[in-house]
Every structure is written in structure tokens, then in C-alpha cells.
Amino acid sequence: MNRTRIESQSTKTPPVLRDPKALDHFRALLATYMSKRGLRSTDQRHVIVETFFAVHNHVSIEELLAEVRIKDSRVGYATVYRTLKLLAECGVAHERHFGDGLARYELADESAHHDHLICVDCGKIVEFEEPRIEALQDEVAQRYGFLLKSHRHEMYGLCSDCQGK
Amino acid sequence: MNRTRIESQSTKTPPVLRDPKALDHFRALLATYMSKRGLRSTDQRHVIVETFFAVHNHVSIEELLAEVRIKDSRVGYATVYRTLKLLAECGVAHERHFGDGLARYELADESAHHDHLICVDCGKIVEFEEPRIEALQDEVAQRYGFLLKSHRHEMYGLCSDCQGK
DNA sequence: CTCATTGCAAATAATTTGCATGTAA
DNA sequence: TTACATGCAAATTATTTGCAATGAG
Numbered sequence: 148m149n150r151t152r153i154e155s156q157s158t159k160t161p162p163v164l165r166d167p168k169a170l171d172h173f174r175a176l177l178a179t180y181m182s183k184r185g186l187r188s189t190d191q192r193h194v195i196v197e198t199f200f201a202v203h204n205h206v207s208i209e210e211l212l213a214e215v216r217i218k219d220s221r222v223g224y225a226t227v228y229r230t231l232k233l234l235a236e237c238g239v240a241h242e243r244h245f246g247d248g249l250a251r252y253e254l255a256d257e258s259a260h261h262d263h264l265i266c267v268d269c270g271k272i273v274e275f276e277e278p279r280i281e282a283l284q285d286e287v288a289q290r291y292g293f294l295l296k297s298h299r300h301e302m303y304g305l306c307s308d309c310q311g312k
Numbered sequence: 313m314n315r316t317r318i319e320s321q322s323t324k325t326p327p328v329l330r331d332p333k334a335l336d337h338f339r340a341l342l343a344t345y346m347s348k349r350g351l352r353s354t355d356q357r358h359v360i361v362e363t364f365f366a367v368h369n370h371v372s373i374e375e376l377l378a379e380v381r382i383k384d385s386r387v388g389y390a391t392v393y394r395t396l397k398l399l400a401e402c403g404v405a406h407e408r409h410f411g412d413g414l415a416r417y418e419l420a421d422e423s424a425h426h427d428h429l430i431c432v433d434c435g436k437i438v439e440f441e442e443p444r445i446e447a448l449q450d451e452v453a454q455r456y457g458f459l460l461k462s463h464r465h466e467m468y469g470l471c472s473d474c475q476g477k
Numbered sequence: 478c479t480c481a482t483t484g485c486a487a488a489t490a491a492t493t494t495g496c497a498t499g500t501a502a
Numbered sequence: 503t504t505a506c507a508t509g510c511a512a513a514t515t516a517t518t519t520g521c522a523a524t525g526a527g
Binding site for chain 2: 244264266267273275277279280283284287288290291292293294295296297298299300301302303304305306307310
Binding site: 185186187189191192221222223224225226229 | 505506507508509510
């Protein structure tokens with residue numbers, strides 16, 4: 148693993164404001180999932196999950212590991228991988244793959260069924276929602292006889308800040 | 313590399329019919345690009361490129377290598393990687409990444425600006441075009457001040473054949 | 478002749494896994 | 503005390519690269 152790539156992006160973006168109610172919902176979801184399978188609550192899982200809740204959306208494993216190690220320097224990266232996989236399994240997080248070859252995770256949020264705009268220069272990721280596109284997707288799927296399960300819609304370009312350069 | 317995964321998908325799909333004129337266009341494009349940079353024409357490149365033209369769209373490296381080795385068993389996989397990279401550079405092919413972790417290549421075709429429907433059960437890939445979605449994409453990009461360079465729009469679901477199972 | 482190209486093996490890079498040790502319940 | 507978890511290192515998997523040998527121009 149290329150450790151030189153670690154850079155805490157959370158210092159670049161303002162602290163994330165999240166609805167405490169929503170976080171409680173996700174904590175409960177995780178707790179239920181874990182107790183149902185006999186999984187155990189550990190210090191590592193706790194610090195990783197709470198850190199994930201606190202940092203910007205679309206964190207990479209590397210970024211999250213760096214943040215986690217500020218609080219507990221002895222957490223191994225395999226544990227972060229395993230814990231994020233767990234969060235994805237129980238529906239708390241979604242795994243995303245953009246063009247740069249590494250997995251990013253975001254808080255699952257059923258209500259915000261969004262897609263992504265990605266700046267190819269600075270890497271900024273903007274979420275967007277467009278119900279008319281969703282509607283056309285359904286129409287296209289029907290045209291080809293597909294029963295739609297999920298989709299991925301990413302648009303790449305230059306954000307307003309990077310167009311001047 | 314996992315060599316057990318080799319399976320020639322071209323035997324599952326009917327031989328691809330392509331416009332000979334379009335292929336000549338791509339051959340010329342490649343020849344120009346190569347001579348401009350002093351690159352050399354070799355037997356390996358020739359067999360790889362012609363095989364690529366003959367097989368189904370969205371070939372993986374593994375699949376293409378298997379086809380190529382039917383004609384010349386001594387071609388190394390590094391050469392296939394390098395040649396497909398070359399095709400992508402000169403605009404003859406596009407590299408695509410779907411969910412299965414391996415790169416797939418398709419003939420570049422400016423006129424057919426299509427996206428993909430992918431069956432999560434059998435892996436079938438269907439191309440679709442929907443100008444109204446393209447138009448909405450431009451609208452969304454403008455809304456967020458982005459200058460659009462490219463996009464990727466993939467829809468995952470069950471194709472009609474797999475819905476019955 | 479000269480420098481691009483090839484095939485092979487070794488290197489990368491992200492992620493996963495085996496295993497001895499640690500620790501919730 | 504009994505599995506599950508952890509940390510580490512080693513394994514995986516797709517892709518890339520170094521290098522000596524080959525070959526195109």
C-alpha cells in the first residue's frame with residue numbers, strides 16, 4: 148500500500164454538519180445488525196464508526212485511517228477495511244468507486260438519492276439530484292426489458308473554481 | 313494474475329459485424345498516430361489490433377489475450393496491455409470500468425454516444441442512447457457551474473432472460 | 478546500426494486473508 | 503471460557519515496469 152498518499156482531506160473542508168437524529172438512526176441500525184449476528188462492540192469499531200460519522204462524505208480508507216489514528220494510533224488498516232465493509236453490509240454506508248482507483252465511502256441516506264459531479268482538476272465531488280433523469284432511466288430500462296436494481300451516474304468536468312486556471 | 317478466469321466470451325456472442333469503412337478509419341488513425349511518434353509496426357501489434365476489431369465490444373484483456381493466442385500463442389499479456397493502452401491513447405478504443413474490477417475496451421465511436429445497461433446476473437452489457445438524458449446532464453452541469461468533459465452512466469439490473477430464474 | 482518493442486519476471490498498489498494473540502460477553 | 507476481533511505480515515489480483523534480447527526502419 149502506498150502510504151505516501153495519506154492526506155487528511157477533512158482539514159480542507161469545513162467540519163461536516165449532520166443531523167444527530169440521522170446519526171442515531173444509523174447507530175441503531177448498526178447495533179441491531181451486530182447483535183443479530185453475535186458481532187462484538189470494540190473500541191476500534193467505535194472510534195472508526197464515529198470518525199466516519201464526523202468526516203466529510205466520500206472518505207477514502209486512507210483518509211479515514213489517518214483521522215482514526217489521531218485518536219488511537221494503534222488501529223490497523225485491515226480493521227478499517229473490515230469495519231467499513233461492515234458498515235456497507237448493514238446499510239449504514241455506501242461504497243463508491245470514482246476514477247482514481249480507490250474506494251470511497253459515504254453515509255447511506257435513502258432520502259437523498261443523488262449522483263455525482265466530479266472535478267477532474269481539483270477532485271471536488273458535488274452531489275446532485277435530478278428526478279427527471281431518474282424517470283428517464285426507468286423508461287430506458289423498460290425499453291430494454293431490464294428490471295433496474297441500481298445505477299451509477301457520474302459526470303466529470305471542471306468546477307467553476309478550476310475553469311479559470 | 314488469475315489465469316483461471318480466462319474465458320472467451322466471443323464464442324458466446326455471434327461474430328461482430330462492423331462497418332469495414334469505420335475500421336479503415338481506425339486503422340488510419342492508428343497508423344498516423346504511430347508514424348507521428350516514431351512507433352513501430354510489429355506482428356504482435358497487428359494481430360492484437362485486428363483481433364480487437366473482430367471480437368465483441370467490451371472485451372477484457374484476458375478475453376482478448378485468449379483470442380490473440382489462438383493466432384499467435386507466444387504473445388505476452390504485457391504486450392496486450394500496452395497495445396490497448398496505445399489504442400486508447402490514439403482514440404481508437406475507450407477504456408471502461410464496470411463493477412467486476414477489470415478493464416474492458418470498446419471501439420471508439422464518436423457518433424454512438426452511448427451508455428450501458430448491465431445485467432447483474434449474467435453480465436450481459438447493453439448499450440443505450442438517450443438524448444434527453446444528455447440534455448439534462450448539461451442542464452445539471454450548468455446549474456453547478458461545471459464545464460462537462462465526460463460522463464459515465466451505468467444502470468444495473470436483471471435483463472429479461474434473467475428475471476425468470 | 479539504433480532505438481522501439483517484446484516477453485518474462487519482478488514490482489506496484491489496493492484490498493483481503495491467515496494466524497497467533499487479545500478481549501467482549 | 504469461548505468465539506469473535508485485532509494487528510501484522512503475507513497473499514491476492516489487476517496492472518505496470520525493468521531489463522536483456524529481438525527486430526523494425
